[in-house]
Amino acid sequence: MHLPLDIDSVKGFLDPAEGRALHDAALAAAVRGPVLEIGAYCGKSAVYLGTACRTAGSVLYSVDHHRGSEENQPGWEYHDAELWxxxxxxxxxxxxxxxxxxxxxxxxxxxxIVGRSAAVARFWTTPLAMLFIDGGHTLEAALEDYRAWAPHVIRGGTLAIHDVFPDPADGGRPPFEVYTRALASDLFEEVLGVKSLRILKRL
Structure with a gap:
């Protein structure tokens, strides 16, 4: 994998090992159709996913309202004043x-695509070869992203979820709840776990 810029220069919370796994999953999936991510932030995941899509001759749709998640707001742990x-x-x-x-x-x-995930999904009709969920981390937002977008993943397609922490002491629970619901649906099976990233296949 060769990235077209110094990835450490891009603001974001994606671990390099997670990024490589995302890239490899997208490279395999994108030959079958487009990839979509929920939660762009400043573009770190878009570089990993987009580089793979370019190699595969596909595209990445990057959905975000760009007003920051809950933890990015003033007074919260991950607030960056430069983005205000x-x-x-x-x-x-x-x-x-x-x-x-x-x-x-x-x-x-x-x-x-600038807008809230649910609003964009409401009229979405394009099948997706891969979906990456890394948006809002409240339970409502995380479940909304999963319910709105997972049905668009094609059979044999890929669902990736970031910030999945089985131990509540390590991080918030909503992405883990989405992950467990996806498995319980019998529509997805896990194929890879890298740190807090989970990669599932649509059955």
Whole structure:
């Protein structure tokens, strides 16, 4: 795997081992159709996924409202003041995503979709070869992402979920709840786990 820029220069919380696993999963899946991620932030995962999609001749749809998740807001643990838009009185990560895609040469491969996941999914009709869920971490947001988007994953396609922590002491529970529900649905089986990333196959 050769990334088109220094990935450490991109803000984000994706571990390099998780990123490599995402890239490899997308490279295998993208030959069958497009890939979609929920939760772009500043574009770290988009570089891993987008690089794979470009190699496979596919595209990545990157869905995010770009106002930050709950933990990114002022006063919370993962707030980054550099991402605060004073004029809007809100977080704005979209300019950082666009800069990342430009620096990586991925503007023709990664298609940003600015909006809330559920609103975008409401009229979505395109089958997905791979879905990566890394959006809001409240239970409501995480379940909403899974329920809205998982039905679009084709048979044999890939579902990846980030921040899955079986031990509550390691992190929030909602992504783990989504992961366990996906397995309990009998529609997905786990094929790989790398740190907090889980990769499942649609049966």
């Amino acid at each position: 838009d004073h004029a809007a009185g809100a977080m704005d990560t979209l300019p950082f995503l666009r800069a990342t895609l430009r620096r990586a040469g991925l503007e023709e491969t990664v298609i940003p």
